[in-house]
Amino acid sequence: MKKKKTDFHKMVGYQIYPKSFKDSNADGIGDLQGIIEKLPYLRDLGVDFIWLNPVYKSPQVDGGYDIADYYAIDDLFGSLTDLKQLLTLAHENGLKVIMDLVVNHTSDQHPWFLESKKSKDNPYRDYYLWADARPEHLPNDWISFFGGSTWTYDASTEQAYFHVFAKEQPDLNWKNPKVREEIYKMIRWWLDLGIDGFRLDAISHIQKMPWDYKIKSWKGDGPWVPFMNVAGIEAYMADLKAIFDEYGALTVGEASGVRSKQAPDWTDDAGYINMIFELEHNKRKKDGSGDIYGYKKVILRWQEDLLSRGWNALYLENHDQPRSIDCFGDGSLASAKALAVSYMLLRGTPFIYQGQEFGMTNFPFxxxxxxxxxxxxxxxxxxxxxxxxxxxxxxxxxGSREHARTPMQWDASANSGFTSGQAWMEINPNFPEVNSEKNTELIQLYQFLIRLRHQEAAIADGSIRFHFSRHPQALVYEREEFLILVNLGTRKAHLDFAKAREFTDENSVSDYVQVLGSQQRILKEKMTLSAWEYQIFKKKKN
Known part of the structure; x- marks a missing residue:
């Protein structure tokens, strides 16, 4: 019997990088019991679900995304019993739990690959992608995401295996029905255990071009075109959708190569997943700082292309990106607030990355x-x-992802309250000033924005319309009766609503009252926003 779909439009997610979240046993590494300890904090923040980065058994070559056993929890994080306890207590606190689903590849220490390497006629050989090769003549010149060839030569069998990430992460052969059967069985096992869904890691890479495909252009997806949303992936995604629908699973896809105009087919009512992460807005200038206008253009395009159908997953930070307060902001709490308002009220499901809610910054390496x-x-x-x-x-x-992986700064005590031992990675030295107990203003703003999504249908489900789309730093949009204005820069932003005819033809500035703002304001036809100013107005009821 098909389960009812989760009302994810109203929801807000919180991403946890377990290794750096909270250590419970003084080994310096965050763990499942540490997450359990902080469930009340997450409940009080107001989020609806948590996304756990991988906690599966892994050699940790790529932060746990190299899985050696899909059914086991790595000793670093605890045990399966700990995970079951986390699920029970999270659900009691009104929180759903989704986990990373990593099925493009495994670790080279996974039993399937250890068998696959033994010989060409091993029953598991076809679980991975092997091709005849010589050290000096590989099957093609494709380049991996981590640099270098996508092929690693194996002298014992005189073949090479394929990997779009590190050589320790061999790609699975999705054309093999036995592989798909194993994956689908594993997915059902986790859903039967009680998890509420998945973030699908690197899912758009599971289908590859023929090995003789020649890269025609280095623009756009560049060298990764041969394994980015390749035709034929639809059949595999349809299989996954059938399982997700059966369980009413909450799903978000990391699907690079899926363009904004293609995303509705992935995320509408007939689509494969509930929502999708775009990877385009993280634009950088030459000095590594964020490109605000580039960010704005990408956001507008994705919002508009998914307006009639489909759904966005919204984010500023994750485990692969530097801290937004330094990248897109100027390091100030004011910039962190403006950035929060800019994305939390867009059309889509917002995700908050651990520490973002109180302004954790980049690490001073x-x-x-x-x-x-x-x-x-x-x-x-x-x-x-x-x-x-x-x-x-x-x-x-x-612009390194190392900035996002430093330990959580819970308080001003020793080791920022993260551990009573020696932290696995250096803690940012600014923790006495930047921590969850100190920067409560920013936390309270996030709580307010989350409540708006919970309480206001216009924010959860309403349409969106942008104004001043060519302004270099002002982000202005309507969510039906709400009007949001944000200045994403240190210079003043001048707005003239008389020139926004699509707004003034239907509305009068006198129809609006302030709901929240970084300063007291009355909406006027001509406004000058201060640096990092944000305003939320709502139309008066007749």
Whole structure:
């Protein structure tokens, strides 16, 4: 019997990177019991569900996205019993739990791959993508997301295996029905256990072009075109949708290569998933800072292309991006507030990344010993051949995902309240000033914005219309009876509503009252917004 779909339009998600969230046993690594300890905090924040980055058994080559056992919890984080307890207590606190579903690849330590490597006629050989090769002549010249070839040569069988990420993450062969059967069985197992859904990692890469495909252009998706939303993926996604619908699972897809005009087909009522993360708005200038106008243009396009059908997943930060307060903001609490208002009231389901709600900042890297990601370390070593150590470090950490993975700054006590041991990664030294107990103003703003989504149908389900779309830093939009104005910059922003004819033809500025703002304001035909000013107005009832 098909279960009722979750009302995800009203919901707000909270992303947890478990390794850095809360340590309960003094080993310096965040764990499931630490998350359990902080469930009241998450409940009081007002979010509706939490997304856990991978906690499966893993060698941790790529932050747990290299899974060695789909059914086991890594000892770093606890046990399956701990996870079951987390599910029970989260549900008692009114919180749903979704987990990462990583099925484009496994770890090279997964039993399937260990068997697959043994010989060409091993029953598991076809679980992965192998091709005849020589060390100097690989099947093609495709490039992985982590740099270098997508192929790793295996001398013992004189073939190479394919991987779009690290060589320790061999891609699964989705053309093999046995592989699909194993994956579908695993998905049902987790849903039967009680989790509420999945964030589908790298899902748009499960179908590949033929090995002789030649990359025609380096624009757009560039070297990754051969494994970005390739035709034929539809059949696999339809299989997944059938399972998700059966369980009423909450689903969000990381689907690079799916364009804004294609996203409605993925996320409408007949689509494969509930919502989709776009990866385009994280635009950078040459100095590594965020491109506000570029961010704005991408947001407008995705909002407009998914207006008639489909659904966005909204975010400023995640485990792969630097902190928004420093990237798009100027490091101030005022910029963090403006950014929060700018995206939390858009059409879609907002996600908050751990620490974002109280303004955690980028880490001030001073030495390469502070780096933790194997990929980042390798890139740093390459840069050392061209630049002095400090310049190489600056280049590799500008815009790095390392900033998002530093431990949570809970309070001003030793080790920021994250652990009573030695933290696995350095804690940002600004934790006495930036922590969940200190920056309550920003937390309270997020709580208010979450309540608006819960209480106001216009915010949860309403249409959206943008004004001043070409303004370099002002983001202005209507959510039916609501009008939101945000200045995403340090310069003043001048707005003349008389020139926004589509607004003034239907509305009078005198029809609106302030709901919330960074300063007391009356809506006027001509307005000058201060640096990082935000305003939320609502039309008066007749």
């Amino acid at each position: 001073t030495d390469s010993s502070q780096l933790r990601s194997a990929e980042i370390k390798q890139q740093y070593e390459k840069l050392l051949t061209q630049f002095p150590p400090q310049e190489a470090l600056r280049k590799i950490t500008d």
